[in-house]
Amino acid sequence: MNNRAEALSIFLDPWLTSKGDSLAAIVDYLMSTTAQHSKPRIRSERRDATERRHFLMGNIAANLAHLALSPSREAGQLLAIATAKTKPTRYGREGYPQGLLKGAVESLQAAGMLTVHPYVFKQRTTAVEPTPAFIDLLDRHGVRLRDIGRDAGGETIWLRARQGDGENEWSRNGPLEKRLVAYEDTEETIKLRAEVERITEVLDNAGIAFAGEPIGPLALRRSFLLRSPHAPRAFNLNGRIAGGFWQTLKANKRHLITIGGHPETGLGGEDIADLDYVSMFAMLAYLKATGSLPEGDPYAIPGLEGHRGGAKLALISLLSRSGDLKLLAPKLKAVLPQDWTARRLVEAMTAKHGPIAHLFGADVGIELMHTESRVLMAVLLELADKGIPALPMHDGINVKASDREAALETMQSVSAKLLGVALPVKEKPIVCLPVQHLGGEHARLQATGINRQTR
Template structure:
């Protein structure tokens, strides 16, 4: 099972989906950049300029369809068609208002049976038909799929961008339909292949996890969160759990990190523009969290000093950090260096030498390295973060999670520090060290 690196696991899967689940082969066309995944749960806020624009476009498409003698109007489908137009307009508006020209939306065009992850009002056939109709009206640019290479993509046209400006539409006009799944289970099905969604039966555990996410998302939706003074469309955080293989039993003890917040993928410089309640934010980070969690698991105390300071690798901290992550998320010994690790290490270092150096630095947890304990550590990390968020919400504080850290208003810094230390002690038996990152 692969681990979560600095790049969002969802972004990685989105890219693979866009590529048809395969890497780019020789002679293929590279994907457009940037590319977003179509979000079936976006819609327009009622009584907004964007809602008016969607209603106008829907009426125009309905009138054109009514002139088609091969189509028999169905009154019971009118609401569904409107929902599709509202969803597509919201997605295209998001691409146009938040991202540069040329940004595309990748759309899942193939038909499959409906699962808990689908929005039933948006069946794929009518969705694609409506996209094509918008393209025929000059409101979108439709790019058909390239078999085994690129998925269907669409982008807002210059005409639609102009209409959005004339209508006075803004990101605040974008809303979210209720009902999106927040407890996601995916299966790892191979290297460099997108993880597949797993449909599962609810249990007491999944109901509890979903209730926790509802509390978190309701608090986020009710908070005054802005980027450079502008309210953003409401995001929905989800927890993503992983299992090994499509036939594996549905369990929720592997990974579980929180994804879905737009702030998670913002470059650090742009995060400085985030505010909650008009206050600037501070970033509080668990230091070397996986190493500390491994020591807690082993019932041992972590020695003082930097856990990534290894003899012979002074000045190569990033290499040691990545090596430790690799050793947590693998079965068996590290037999060869990845290209990234090789670039970070000084000349003469091998996989065997690197592993021995990490083990010598951390003898108390050496027996855990190469045992694929990483997914369990990641699950503990995410459980702690959710507990911190829930505790802060109970104290009237909203925090923005980014995997092993939180962003909070400056006035809530002391409360957040206490929550992070005390919740980690409650869950793993030791208060994990927390530091404020500079430059936020």
Template sequence: MRQSIETSSGSVGDREARQMEAHEDASTPSRDIHHDPWLIPASADLMSLAMSILKNLETIRPKTSRQRSNAKERRRDIVMNVVASLALIARHYPEGTRLAISAENTKRTRYDRIGVSREVFMQMVREMEAARYLIRHKGARRQARTTIEPTLHFCHLVSDMEIWFGRAEGAETIILKASTGRDRPKVLIDYEDTAETETMQAEMAIVNTMLGGADIKLGTVPTPAPPFLTRRFQIDNPDEPHTFDQHGRLYGGFWMSMEKTERHLLSVNGEPVTDLDFTGMFVQLAYREAGLALPNSDPYEGIEGLPRAAAKLGISALLCRSGPMCRLPKGIRELVGNAWSAKRLSAALEERHPGIANLFGKGLGLRLMKTESEILLAALGQLFAQGIPALPMHDGLMVPASSEEAAQRAMARASISVIGVALPIAKKRIARPNNDNSPPMD
């Protein structure tokens, strides 16, 4: 959460100086968040501010003799969105956070908000910059996107406001991306709807409606905007058929990236959460793929000299990659240092799991993720039908503590319905301040 806005003259001056230095120096590092074109003000204070800013911009903008009949409405929608985005940064993110936006006037796709053209959006950004509501940092071609951040003036405008956010209708929940090469960003694919995608969209609408009606708090602070989850699928290159059998994991919940040491702050409908996890799910699914019985011991233990966390990352890497592992991924290297090579790690994991060794290096991981996501969604559907909200992770759920037994039953039934067998489930201890308990294995 964002630190309180400092108002002493020294702090204000320091911040303003830093902002102007960053404005002049495009190389200044910052943390960027992606622009959400569907974010809108929901509190009366923030809506009033947005309308006041729009009125100010309309007063000073040059008058044109010809414009579209809905031009003012489009400008209003953009100002509402930008004001909400700047307020979100000002009140809920650390100083220096910027909003990454696309300045390119590209062809419209299903991922764009209807009625909000890139050309008009950037024009309104420039007008808001001139009126001292935001600072714009131009992106470098093929290197970085254009970013914006609230000015000190804007931060003062929202510092004492009651603020919360909503969402305009129409945001896509089923995302399809394609790889464009190693270490290069994936591109969005503008696919055509089918019965399959419409079914998945309806499923995600239920998920988001249920989560949107839940009272989710971090400590005593409600979430600033209703959660909005998406499913992300992937194809190997942009020219492939538009299929939805790879990846499919859920994204968008702030709880998914929280540190484990912060989970004790989470509550749902006034209750602390219980953290439930499918034990060794990725390995379990690989054994199922090979037609073998599930291992009855911790699949990440039992390799002398290899930390459990490194074994977990190593098996995941071997299942996801195509071809042999030639060098250790960075995350594994940080755990094992120079004591292990990629060859030694691969050999040790093959010896530990001979039944699935033939699946290593076959690029199976994205398909296993799809199965994993189907199980999670089946469990969510059962819980939502009972009126129980649940916060999905990639391989587990966090639920109100009183719903632990119901969630365990739903998770077991979900795995049976998708793969024909009940996967083992573990309750993870949630680390709390001033105790010696640490989270158990996951």
């Protein structure tokens, strides 16, 4: 699957289960309605085949429910399901009945429970989405995110490799495929995995809710990168934390997150504070090049007044690419003034950022991301030791409002310890649009983006 298609898809999680009674009832219904598609050849195979099919149907149902109910679901988002038989890797689930997956998908399609978007060579793996009939099942049974369980297991330290002769997506003005690669465990990877599992455990027990609904089990991971498939296995590039619904949540929904509520009902939680390292990517670039922080706003570029987001993306692009910028990528062009060219942008950025201009085109972005991720993991772990759960963003955290001051102090002290200088930190305002009292089925569907008009 290419990067654009991947961005619109949630990959099937083989560890999700149908935990709650309401979702388990849906699985029983699916088993019954698709029974004609499971025909063991001999009696001795029947019980084992039925058990494996029941497990698989529960896993698919849990994934479909998770996709449908996720607070951060985007329009057009699909569930990617690789139905081909492949050799097991450290990223898969041992014993997963992969051979039955294609038949299960076909039977659910025949039963009207999902829509299949077929595999397209080098563009999209097989992907599915729940039909209105499946959404109606969720509605009628009152399924919530808390009804989805997750079995222990699942790789939390991912290692990908770029697939293009040392190029990166910025050097080609387009996405470059990255593939998961195998690696052998070392003391380092064992330590990294234990850290992610600790944070996941803390957050799973933190009473996190969205619109008053418990959000269910988390599957956080750190994703590291190799510059090429032939590079020695190492964990010193990228390393950002992924897997939290809040990381891709639209800004106007963030005020619906609470922490510290009842684990079963979600009630009694506390509003969040959104804490952010100021201009962290630029700050780390200056630290790398000069050993000190820049003065003023690094994204205040003459001529780009009113386009701060464009200036930020431009600096990230220049630091993350290999070679000179000769053409504006569509994503970058869309956030710059219409008359700006690649040449004008480079000249403006060089004039503003002379001390780091030699890093432009040097592909240091993934090195800066790794430093960023090290700082953030250290913050999360120290806060966990203090009994403060924190939701990780790329360059900041969300904590209970009452933990604001302790978290701000920790963010500064950790950065000073790791980098030799305390990075500036600020609290970002939480966008809170006028919303009627959130309660009942209508509010749940409104908050999660599910409604009958768009099915």
